Amino acid sequence: MDKPQVQEKKVEAALCQFLFPFSIREGCQSSLQKELKESGFDYFHLDKEEQEEKYYGPSHRVSHRGLERYYLPFASNILFPHSEKERGFQRYSRKMEMDAKVRLDETELSFILHSVDITLCPFNLGFVTMRIELTKEGLTYTQALEFIKQFRQLENVLKKKDYPIVCYRDMEYKEVESFLFTEVAPAIRPYLDEVNPDKAYFETLSFFVDERMYAQVFFAFAEGEELNKVDVYRAGQLNGMDSEGKPHVSAHNMQYIEEYCHTHVYSRWAPYTYFVVDDDAFVCLTKERREQADKLADQMYGEYYYSLLLNFFHKIVLLKLSVQYPAVRVDKDNEDIGELIRSITEFDSKYFFVETMSQTQGKELFGLLRIVFRNNDLYEDVKSTLGRLFQYQEKFTSKRNNHLLMILTIYTVIGGIYGMNQVIEDLKGDIDWSKMLTYSFFEYIALFVTFSGLVVAAVMGINALVRWVQELARTRRRR
Known part of the structure; x- marks a missing residue:
């Protein structure tokens, strides 16, 4: 040569x-x-x-x-x-x-x-x-x-x-x-x-x-x-x-x-x-x-x-999103997974255009830049990541909803049918706490289910409120 x-x-x-x-x-x-x-x-x-x-x-x-x-x-x-x-x-x-x-x-x-x-x-x-x-x-x-x-x-x-x-x-x-x-x-x-x-x-x-x-x-x-x-x-x-x-x-x-x-x-x-x-x-x-x-x-x-x-x-x-995915602990960072899904979706829908200009030479030069930078390959990798994240989040959400439904069912059945019939009359008006000293074993179970149900409902409500505030703050930061 x-x-x-x-x-x-x-x-x-x-x-x-x-x-x-x-x-x-x-x-x-x-x-x-x-x-x-x-x-x-x-x-x-x-x-x-x-x-x-x-x-x-x-x-x-x-x-x-x-x-x-x-x-x-x-x-x-x-x-x-x-x-x-x-x-x-x-x-x-x-x-x-x-x-x-x-x-x-x-x-x-x-x-x-x-x-x-x-x-x-x-x-x-x-x-x-x-x-x-x-x-x-x-x-x-x-x-x-x-x-x-x-x-x-x-x-x-x-x-x-x-x-x-x-x-x-x-x-x-x-x-x-x-x-x-x-x-x-x-x-x-x-x-x-x-x-x-x-x-x-x-x-x-x-x-x-x-x-x-x-x-x-x-x-x-x-x-x-x-x-x-x-x-x-x-x-x-x-x-x-x-x-x-x-x-x-x-x-x-x-x-x-x-x-x-x-x-x-x-x-x-x-x-x-x-x-x-x-x-x-x-x-x-x-x-x-x-x-x-x-x-x-x-x-x-x-x-x-x-x-x-x-x-x-x-x-x-695209590189930033690719680097974020391995850093997410799939079993623990569910909020980070949600944020990553939002970021990928926003980038895909708002910023990664297929057509950007009308002139032929502009399209050809833009296409050459995209090819040399390997943006299309990176984009396909990120889209593949998005699919995997959706699958995981769907499984995670389904599993969490099943657990939540099981807990609510237990409290609804026990608290609504068994617990309320056992102790509800004693919790009306001015409560005579001394009467509870004479409860049977099953009445104590009913009392525990009743009050723990109230605590669980309060915790779930507060947790939902905190998540809503965090989501609102993230939305404002993105804007």
């Missing part, structure tokens, strides 16, 4: 969006919304057309009318709710325009952080999105890929020596996470659900290994550059530099690269434009002229960004 040939290329524009998913502490979403607005974040709403050019740098805009038309109404209502009280994707954005640098060994790359979004979603999930534009003169494709590969690592978990250092003003941040929570979005830190030992979600998710963010990237190449399958493969795999600082390709087999491109690349506009989808990145590469390239960049900020966000949300929720 021929080894892939790599030729360095010049990049005219490198626009990045880094997505960091996080879990919000139960019942804190309203407080977080208030905190974000006090911290300078604006509520994003399609009616606010002045926001179309506010968050994407000086050369780009996102048409709010175009966003609304791109998605079908039921999907649009979830992605762009009409008020902060509605259940959906509540986005808060802040313009930053921060000039900073990243130091990678001997390489220093400058960038502008144009804006940051905090998107609060159902199921106590949220996303931080940082919009970054690389501004280094003479930027190469390899340097841009290396920046993305390194910057998406929030923590230096493996204690690498070549881990990036973020330089902003007079500060140096040795971890991207420190830069994020100190300079970019400090408001969310108190609301993160970090301590949850019994139901840890994100520590076990396959796409969130070593605290890495997901990258959505747009590359516009210099005039005269030609794109090939190796370039496309490197984008999906984020193959930057090797140990010698040269362009890196993580595969030597061209047949493998071709098969990868077949399953991960949307090539409708090849050889001018390619879209690559992988577990770590969603990348657009284009050599179109400036006007057309700018339109593609606007779509990456707008329509395609929300396609990614929705698929990313689907994957996290």
